[in-house]
Amino acid sequence: MTVDTRALRNSFGNFVTGVTLVTTVGSDGKPIAMTANSFSSVSLDPPLVLWCIDKGSDRLGIYQQAQHFAINVLAANHQELSGRFAKKGQPYMDGVDYAVWETGCPVIPDAVAIFECDKLASHDAGDHIIYIGYVRRFQTPETAGKPLVFHRGAYCALA
Numbered sequence: 001m002t003v004d005t006r007a008l009r010n011s012f013g014n015f016v017t018g019v020t021l022v023t024t025v026g027s028d029g030k031p032i033a034m035t036a037n038s039f040s041s042v043s044l045d046p047p048l049v050l051w052c053i054d055k056g057s058d059r060l061g062i063y064q065q066a067q068h069f070a071i072n073v074l075a076a077n078h079q080e081l082s083g084r085f086a087k088k089g090q091p092y093m094d095g096v097d098y099a100v101w102e103t104g105c106p107v108i109p110d111a112v113a114i115f116e117c118d119k120l121a122s123h124d125a126g127d128h129i130i131y132i133g134y135v136r137r138f139q140t141p142e143t144a145g146k147p148l149v150f151h152r153g154a155y156c157a158l159a
């Protein structure tokens with residue numbers, strides 16, 4: 001079967017998602033981030049999550065070697081941050097307000113949720129790799145505002 005990938009991508013885009021920054025530390029010790037909406041919760045016990053990276057990503061090598069990553073669920077006011085870390089060649093977090101948790105992963109303090117993970121497994125899946133994370137620490141700020149929302153290739157807000 002020949003797949004019209006553009007049509008398929010558009011169809012996938014009808015599934016409304018949040019937006020995350022997946023952060024980690026490079027082998028040079030520099031904090032790294034990437035915008036991703038492929039995040040999903042997987043299991044409560046044990047606590048597992050997943051996200052997927054495009055094999056064509058320039059950041060693939062960094063996430064392949066990383067033992068840990070943090071999922072930062074972005075707030076409605078984080079659209080600029082999302083745009084910045086969706087650009088090629090700009091993985092470094094210079095000038096971003098972040099904290100560092102136990103694994104060394106940078107986290108965005110005003111994200112609506114944060115999940116710090118051990119990378120438990122990676123699975124080859126077509127043109128992507130699926131990373132499974134074991135959640136070792138998480139945070140949901142009481143003051144968490146509304147999340148950033150993505151639908152049909154555009155940012156939107158909850159009513």
Ligand SMILES: Cc1cc2nc3c(=O)[nH]c(=O)nc-3n(C[C@H](O)[C@H](O)[C@H](O)COP(=O)(O)O)c2cc1C
Pocket residue numbers: 019034035036037038039051052053054056057058059060082085086087088089090150
């Ligand atoms: C809202 C949004 C969600 C994205 N989700 C993913 C994702 O889940 N996985 C992925 O590999 N790329 C995703 N991307 C694209 C990457 O952010 C982008 O390709 C990357 O940061 C820049 O390219 P590079 O990794 O080749 O430097 C997404 C982009 C946007 C704007």
